Amino acid sequence: MLFGTLQKKSGGQNQLFGEKVASLLKELQSDDSSVRQRAAEGLLRAETYDFKTKGVSEDDQREAALALVLRAKDEIAEVRAAVAYCLGCLGGQPIDSISVLSELIADKNDNVACNALWAAGEVKYRDSDVVRAIVERHQDKSRDIRFRVAWALAQLSLPNNDVHSAIDKLVRDRDSTVRMYAIEACSNCDHPRIQKLVKRALSDRAGEVRGAGCRAIGSNDLPWDRHKKRLLSLAKRDHHGVKLEAVHALITRWPVLTKNPDIRSWMLANTGYWWVEDALERQG
Numbered sequence: 001m002l003f004g005t006l007q008k009k010s011g012g013q014n015q016l017f018g019e020k021v022a023s024l025l026k027e028l029q030s031d032d033s034s035v036r037q038r039a040a041e042g043l044l045r046a047e048t049y050d051f052k053t054k055g056v057s058e059d060d061q062r063e064a065a066l067a068l069v070l071r072a073k074d075e076i077a078e079v080r081a082a083v084a085y086c087l088g089c090l091g092g093q094p095i096d097s098i099s100v101l102s103e104l105i106a107d108k109n110d111n112v113a114c115n116a117l118w119a120a121g122e123v124k125y126r127d128s129d130v131v132r133a134i135v136e137r138h139q140d141k142s143r144d145i146r147f148r149v150a151w152a153l154a155q156l157s158l159p160n161n162d163v164h165s166a167i168d169k170l171v172r173d174r175d176s177t178v179r180m181y182a183i184e185a186c187s188n189c190d191h192p193r194i195q196k197l198v199k200r201a202l203s204d205r206a207g208e209v210r211g212a213g214c215r216a217i218g219s220n221d222l223p224w225d226r227h228k229k230r231l232l233s234l235a236k237r238d239h240h241g242v243k244l245e246a247v248h249a250l251i252t253r254w255p256v257l258t259k260n261p262d263i264r265s266w267m268l269a270n271t272g273y274w275w276v277e278d279a280l281e282r283q284g
Contacts, residue, residue: 021050025064025086028071028079036074040082044115048122051089061090065097072100077109084112088119098127105133110142117145121152131158138166143175150181157188164191171197176206183212187219195222202230207242210234214245218252228254236262244270251279258283 020042027039051061068083068090084104087097104116117137120130134156138149150170153163167189170182183201186194194216201213214231217224234246247266250257257263258279267276 021046022064025067028082029067033076036071036079037076040076040078043082044078044085046089048089051086065090069096069100072104077107077112080104080107080109080112081115084115084119088115088122091123098125098130101125102127102129102133105130105137110145113137114144114148117148117152121148121155124155126156126158131156131160131163135162135166138170143178146170146173147175147178147181150178150185154181154184154187157185164189164193168193168197171200176204176209179204179206180208180212183209183216186216189220190222192222194220195224195227199227199230202227202234207239210238210242211245214242214249218245218249224253232260232262235266244273248275255279255283 024039024042024046027035028043030036030039051064065087068086071079072083074080074083084101087101101116101120104112105120107113107116117134119125120134125131134149134152137145140146140149149166150173153167153170156163163185167182167185170185171179173179173182179201183198186197198213198216198220201209201216204210204213214234217227217231228250231246231250234242235250236243238246243266247263250260250263251267258267267280271277271280
C-alpha cells in the first residue's frame with residue numbers, strides 16, 4: 001500500500017516524504033475533521049522537495065495524488081488548500097487532478113485558490129479548462145489571487161487570445177508585483193501587442209517592473225530596436241538591480257554593445273556575474 005511503502009522506503013534522515021509527509025497524507029483521509037485539519041496544516045508547511053525523495057517512485061506519487069483528489073471537495077478550506085498544494089508538489093500525476101485543479105482555482109476561499117494557481121503554474125498545466133479557470137480570476141479583488149494568476153500565466157507561456165487579453169489588463173494593475181509577473185508572462189509570447197506592453201513596463205514607476213521589462217526583451221525574439229534607447233538609459237541611470245537587467249538585455253540582443261563605454265565600464269566593475277565574464281571573454 002502507498003503509505004506503508006513510502007515509510008519503508010525512506011531510509012535517510014531528510015526523507016520527509018516517507019517519514020512525515022506520507023503520514024500526513026494518510027491522516028488527510030481521516031473521518032475526523034480535526035485530524036484532517038492538523039494534517040493539512042502540516043502539509044502546507046512542507047517543502048516541494050519533501051515530496052520527491054529518491055525512495056519514492058512515480059507510482060507512489062501517482063497513488064498519493066489519486067488519494068488527494070478524493071479530498072478536493074472537503075468542507076475544511078485548509079484541507080482543500082493542502083490538496084491543491086500537494087498536487088503541485090507531486091506533479092499532478094493523475095488525469096483526474098486536472099478537473100480538480102480547475103475547481104480549486106475557482107474556490108471561494110482565497111488560500112485554496114492561491115495554492116491551486118501555484119500548482120497550475122508549477123506543473124505547467126496547459127489544459128484548456130485549467131487555463132480558462134486561471135484567466136477567469138485575473139480581475140479578482142484579491143491582490144494575492146491576481147499576482148498568482150500573472151505568475152501562473154508566466155509559467156505557461158500560452159499563445160492564447162484570452163491569455164493575451166488577461167495579460168493586457170494585468171500589466172495595468174495597481175499592484176507592482178502583479179504588473180511584474182504580467183510582464184514576465186510576455187517573455188515567451190510573440191504577439192505584436194507584447195512590444196507595447198514591454199515599452200510601458202520600461203517606464204513603470206516600480207523598479208521590479210522595469211527589470212521585468214528588460215528580462216522580457218532579453219528572452220523574447222521579437223524585434224526590439226525601438227526599445228534600445230530606453231534600455232541604454234536604464235543601463236546608465238537606473239539603480240543597480242534594473243541596470244543589471246538592462247545591461248543583460250542589451251548585450252543579449254546586441255552583443256556589440258559590450259564595447260559601449262558605459263556598458264563596458266559597468267561590466268568590468270561587475271565581473272562576478274557569470275554572463276558578464278562570458279560576454280567580456282567573447283568580445284575580447
